Amino acid sequence: MDDQVDVVVVGGGSTGCGVIRDLARRGLDAVLVEKGNLTHGTTGRMHGLLHSGGRYAVSDQKSARECIEENRVLRDIAAHCVEETGGMFVKRPEDSEEYFQEKLEGCRACDIPAEVIDGEEARRREPYLARDVEKAIVVPDGAVDPFRLCVANAADAREHGARVETHAAVTDVLVEDDEVVGVEIEHDTGPGKRVHREPGTTEEIRARYVVNATGAWAGQIGEMAGVDVEVRPSKGVMTVMNTRQVDTVINRCRPKGDADIVVPHETACILGTTDEEVDDPEDYPEEEWEVDLMIETLSELVPALKDARTLRSFWGVRPLYEPPGTGTDDPTDITRDYFLLDHAERDDLPGMTSIVGGKLTTYRMMAESITDHVCEKLDHDADCDTADAPLPGSEDFSVLRDYMEEFGIRSPIGRRSAQRLGSRTDDVLGGTDPNPVVCECEGVTRAEVRNGIEEAGSDLNAVRLRTRASMGNCQGGFCTHRIASELAAEYPGPVVRDAEDELYQERWKGQRHALWGRQLSQAMLNHLLHATTMNRDGDPATTDADVDFGAFDAGPAGSGESAGDGSSSDDSGSDDSPAGVTATDGGLDATGSPDATDGGIDGDR
Amino acid sequence: MTRHTGSDDETDGIDGSNRDGRTNGDDRCGCGSSPQPNVPEIGRDERPAIFVPDDGEEAGTAAESSAADGRTGSPAADAPRTATDGGVESATGGSDSTELDPDAYDPIDVFPEGDLDLRDGADSCYKCTSCDTSCPVAEVDDEFPGPKFQGPEQWRLKRKDDHDIDESITSCSNCMRCDDACPSSVPLSQMHNEARGQFVEEQMEKLSLEYVRNRILANYRTSARLASVVPRLSSFAMNFGPARWAMDKVLGIPKEREFPEFATTTFREWWRDRGGAQVENPDKRVAYFHGCYSNYNTPEVGKAMVRVYEHFGYEVMVPPQKCSGTPMFANGMLKDARRHAETNVENLIEAIGDGADVIASCTSCSMSLRQEYPELFDIHGIEDVSDHTFEALEYLRIHEDLNDELAEARPEDDRSFAYHAPCHARNQGLARQAVETFRDVDGVEMEDVGDSCSGISGTYGWKSEKYEKSMQIGEEMFGHMEDAEGEVGMTECPTCAMQMEHGTGYEIEHPLQLLEETLVA
Numbered sequence A: 001m002d003d004q005v006d007v008v009v010v011g012g013g014s015t016g017c018g019v020i021r022d023l024a025r026r027g028l029d030a031v032l033v034e035k036g037n038l039t040h041g042t043t044g045r046m047h048g049l050l051h052s053g054g055r056y057a058v059s060d061q062k063s064a065r066e067c068i069e070e071n072r073v074l075r076d077i078a079a080h081c082v083e084e085t086g087g088m089f090v091k092r093p094e095d096s097e098e099y100f101q102e103k104l105e106g107c108r109a110c111d112i113p114a115e116v117i118d119g120e121e122a123r124r125r126e127p128y129l130a131r132d133v134e135k136a137i138v139v140p141d142g143a144v145d146p147f148r149l150c151v152a153n154a155a156d157a158r159e160h161g162a163r164v165e166t167h168a169a170v171t172d173v174l175v176e177d178d179e180v181v182g183v184e185i186e187h188d189t190g191p192g193k194r195v196h197r198e199p200g201t202t203e204e205i206r207a208r209y210v211v212n213a214t215g216a217w218a219g220q221i222g223e224m225a226g227v228d229v230e231v232r233p234s235k236g237v238m239t240v241m242n243t244r245q246v247d248t249v250i251n252r253c254r255p256k257g258d259a260d261i262v263v264p265h266e267t268a269c270i271l272g273t274t275d276e277e278v279d280d281p282e283d284y285p286e287e288e289w290e291v292d293l294m295i296e297t298l299s300e301l302v303p304a305l306k307d308a309r310t311l312r313s314f315w316g317v318r319p320l321y322e323p324p325g326t327g328t329d330d331p332t333d334i335t336r337d338y339f340l341l342d343h344a345e346r347d348d349l350p351g352m353t354s355i356v357g358g359k360l361t362t363y364r365m366m367a368e369s370i371t372d373h374v375c376e377k378l379d380h381d382a383d384c385d386t387a388d389a390p391l392p393g394s395e396d397f398s399v400l401r402d403y404m405e406e407f408g409i410r411s412p413i414g415r416r417s418a419q420r421l422g423s424r425t426d427d428v429l430g431g432t433d434p435n436p437v438v439c440e441c442e443g444v445t446r447a448e449v450r451n452g453i454e455e456a457g458s459d460l461n462a463v464r465l466r467t468r469a470s471m472g473n474c475q476g477g478f479c480t481h482r483i484a485s486e487l488a489a490e491y492p493g494p495v496v497r498d499a500e501d502e503l504y505q506e507r508w509k510g511q512r513h514a515l516w517g518r519q520l521s522q523a524m525l526n527h528l529l530h531a532t533t534m535n536r537d538g539d540p541a542t543t544d545a546d547v548d549f550g551a552f553d554a555g556p557a558g559s560g561e562s563a564g565d566g567s568s569s570d571d572s573g574s575d576d577s578p579a580g581v582t583a584t585d586g587g588l589d590a591t592g593s594p595d596a597t598d599g600g601i602d603g604d605r
Numbered sequence B: 001m002t003r004h005t006g007s008d009d010e011t012d013g014i015d016g017s018n019r020d021g022r023t024n025g026d027d028r029c030g031c032g033s034s035p036q037p038n039v040p041e042i043g044r045d046e047r048p049a050i051f052v053p054d055d056g057e058e059a060g061t062a063a064e065s066s067a068a069d070g071r072t073g074s075p076a077a078d079a080p081r082t083a084t085d086g087g088v089e090s091a092t093g094g095s096d097s098t099e100l101d102p103d104a105y106d107p108i109d110v111f112p113e114g115d116l117d118l119r120d121g122a123d124s125c126y127k128c129t130s131c132d133t134s135c136p137v138a139e140v141d142d143e144f145p146g147p148k149f150q151g152p153e154q155w156r157l158k159r160k161d162d163h164d165i166d167e168s169i170t171s172c173s174n175c176m177r178c179d180d181a182c183p184s185s186v187p188l189s190q191m192h193n194e195a196r197g198q199f200v201e202e203q204m205e206k207l208s209l210e211y212v213r214n215r216i217l218a219n220y221r222t223s224a225r226l227a228s229v230v231p232r233l234s235s236f237a238m239n240f241g242p243a244r245w246a247m248d249k250v251l252g253i254p255k256e257r258e259f260p261e262f263a264t265t266t267f268r269e270w271w272r273d274r275g276g277a278q279v280e281n282p283d284k285r286v287a288y289f290h291g292c293y294s295n296y297n298t299p300e301v302g303k304a305m306v307r308v309y310e311h312f313g314y315e316v317m318v319p320p321q322k323c324s325g326t327p328m329f330a331n332g333m334l335k336d337a338r339r340h341a342e343t344n345v346e347n348l349i350e351a352i353g354d355g356a357d358v359i360a361s362c363t364s365c366s367m368s369l370r371q372e373y374p375e376l377f378d379i380h381g382i383e384d385v386s387d388h389t390f391e392a393l394e395y396l397r398i399h400e401d402l403n404d405e406l407a408e409a410r411p412e413d414d415r416s417f418a419y420h421a422p423c424h425a426r427n428q429g430l431a432r433q434a435v436e437t438f439r440d441v442d443g444v445e446m447e448d449v450g451d452s453c454s455g456i457s458g459t460y461g462w463k464s465e466k467y468e469k470s471m472q473i474g475e476e477m478f479g480h481m482e483d484a485e486g487e488v489g490m491t492e493c494p495t496c497a498m499q500m501e502h503g504t505g506y507e508i509e510h511p512l513q514l515l516e517e518t519l520v521a
């Protein structure tokens, strides 16, 4: 068993990424395997709230305390993933005064700094708040970018010797002599960076210990090992607005309920959410009423939302866990706490532990406790330093610089880049010249896109998660092809085309839930542009059929008599310009016959 | 007008009540006992950083108005909220822009010091790039990122604490062609104006020569007033070689440009000497907004306006007035512009109270009073001024039968003109008015020289660093003027006129002068 590693971590969400970082920093030889991209699961489909703990201050004070503790840690170690927005619990006239007081006391009891302001002051800070908001409790909520956070954790782990395999699904848990000894994985395209069209392979990874951090999927991994893990997946919807109507997190101050929070996230605002139990974490209905509910209910707090543009909606599934025998009916009553399930104790199956439940905000704390647990099992003595060591990108940095002078880019673009890249700004932006903007909506330049490609291979969705390219109001309509063309230098055409399709489809998926008003106009414009300028509604290069280029170039039958034809008179009438026009319309080897111009035009219909 | 789709009802209402004499000026301007909703009590400079009512009263008023507007759709039916936030809703425009209530339009202050938050204007942009392809500056200036970036993109990338505005905003000439090009009612020029104002206020070195130069150019009225005290000397001195060289080197005013001549008698002096209005008619009154240029430099345009209007039986009033603000917007001097606007609105509202409509002979002045004023400032009655303002020829074409009048008339000698429609005329839908008015008149040839921009855009072409680009933009128009039959240029805009003259050596007239020649003389 010479190629045995110390630990395999299954699942590349916030939990798994936190665990692999901690293990690696403590000197263990560890591998992370994830079936999709990092954040493919719930972590990529959450709200982005860096909890102050205020939301749990009444119902679950243990969680609330953990939240505020980790909230402080993340501001420090993950500064470039966190925006210190602040948050409010606002009270409308019909909301209970008693609960408002309970909330306030709860916050104070959990050491969450809380200040009460009146409605006028609340509107001074957030002018789009409804006129009849009476008062608010101000708490240190924040916004966190889960993608950047996971990528930074994984990068740090890699720097400390860990191996991170994405697009590598665990297909079996290896059990020998009643002990877990590793996993079998299926590489989507082979080990390493993802490259479209590369054939898949399988691999067995033997390990002294396996950590199951697959969240809502934990039951499936459990099953492969022959144990029961009772995760109750519960779905929630989130709706993304095109601009930020609020710059602080706005919570509704009432016991529990759907649609009670607006989180400013990067250039957008995210509305949420619902809580409804589902059977399968990967197959559940996404319903229109859920989106309507978000907009309608939350416009009671922020009326401008009602007419504001919606970009897309997405759903996530909470990995709620209930210790056997609790028997809670309503998923909102299930605890938000996390649980370590040591299968040796629980099921007499040593070699594996599952971690379920919890929140993104407390990911590091969860990772620390499971790493402690694994170290104990492996008899490995090392201290945890993840609460103090900044993540790559969050070492000292400032976004205030002269971007035009230093990098030749416009200041709002530079500012956004630096807000995303943190201390990596100089490394990433320096050196690419020229450095045009590739994604205009989010202000992402070629340098950042190339950096993403270097890290993630031909996987443009992974590039998107790293850069936010294609996440703005055109939802990729104006940039997927530009991003893809950055791949073209390194990868063959078909790979590039597949990668582009995949990104474009992913953007479409979320947009389907916003097809009215202005986003519908956008979607139509995107479609027509892609269809008419790039042939994407019937690109011969993507079909196997032979294309009769000759017929296309020669123009319509009977060429030679159309010189007087109205539609072509402009071009064919003049001396040398038609040749140029012909070439672009009809193909390079066109003869320069003026009539070929018509062929091009006909072909477009 | 791109953004005032729903204003018809409103205007009618006011006109109607005015004719019946039921409403007096005071009530309409909102200074009476029943303040108009959405005409905030205090203006931009004085108002608190965030626009919230100081007491319950304003909310109450808003509630009434919302009921009156018939605004519905709030399940909670709590009217105060709906009304005030209704303004926010309509600010975004978008697919259902016919339902917009410009009256309720009230951009919200998020940024300190009363700066406007125009992020939600980005909601209407779908990136089609029509604005960029119609921007004359982007066409000749590779460094200028274009209106799409300056407007919706830059605003959308803003967070509350992000205050830096890209300095390229100072390259926008404020020609407003982008407004006209946008199919989706993105408030581009409002975004540019606001961003430029914030840039100048917060980022521009106040003692820099560029700032000083821009401020001098923006406050043309001040210089012109001083100059016209000794007009001949000023005309000579300002164009005197060594002085021009120094201006170019020190202030960055290109020596190629000739300063306009100052008239020996200003329009207002002429008006005073003539004894004011010669026609009295309480049923047909107009208040003439002559602007700075027809007062100090081309009083013949102002005189033509008076004579033509009196010919049609109008009583002309000439209220006290200051600069319309156009050059100040273009240079981000919003505070200066606001001071002048206060005087203008106060005096014009009074004239409107006396039954007058406001007439401007300069298309940029009418543009400013109509669109930029209500977009950028809240001053009592500013919406009323906006609703009652017209361009001189436009107004006659609405209210008089010009075709009939002109059917028999012809100028003394046959005339032919090369006509250029100013960009700001285009934005008000007036690009074709001169050609349409005169095309059937015997003895008049009027040729439209195309829809390109003249390139001067007010003060833009008056900056050394922009001079070349200004002339490059103008090239197309110069060419077409040369090709045209006529040897005299015609346009409604005084700075376009300067550029036309500068590029071709032609004399330039205003349509009002031709009307005067044809009808009055």
Ligand SMILES: Cc1cc2nc3c(=O)[nH]c(=O)nc-3n(C[C@H](O)[C@H](O)[C@H](O)COP(=O)(O)OP(=O)(O)OC[C@H]3O[C@@H](n4cnc5c(N)ncnc54)[C@H](O)[C@@H]3O)c2cc1C
Residues within 6 Å of the ligand: A010, A011, A012, A013, A014, A015, A016, A033, A034, A035, A036, A037, A038, A039, A040, A041, A042, A043, A044, A045, A046, A047, A048, A049, A050, A051, A168, A169, A170, A171, A213, A214, A215, A216, A217, A221, A234, A235, A236, A237, A238, A273, A315, A316, A317, A318, A319, A357, A358, A359, A360, A361, A362
């Ligand atoms: C609607 C919603 C909103 C939320 N909002 C917040 C919030 O605002 N703040 C907050 O702190 N928390 C929030 N949470 C909770 C938080 O998102 C989750 O607790 C957290 O992301 C869970 O991370 P995880 O790593 O445990 O699970 P996941 O992110 O789901 O990671 C599990 C990973 O395992 C992978 N996997 C599954 N099966 C296999 C296999 N066979 N082989 C390999 N890999 C596999 C999956 O692809 C997935 O990437 C929210 C949750 C929901 C549902």
Ligand code: SF4
Residues within 6 Å of the ligand: B134, B135, B136, B137, B138, B146, B147, B150, B171, B172, B173, B174, B175, B176, B177, B178, B179, B188, B189, B192
């Ligand atoms: S106002 Fe004119 S110069 Fe400025 S961005 Fe618009 S089109 Fe270009």
Ligand code: SF4
Residues within 6 Å of the ligand: B124, B125, B126, B127, B128, B129, B130, B131, B132, B147, B148, B151, B152, B181, B182, B183, B184, B185, B186, B188
């Ligand atoms: S024309 Fe209007 S919609 Fe099109 S890109 Fe410009 S601002 Fe956006």
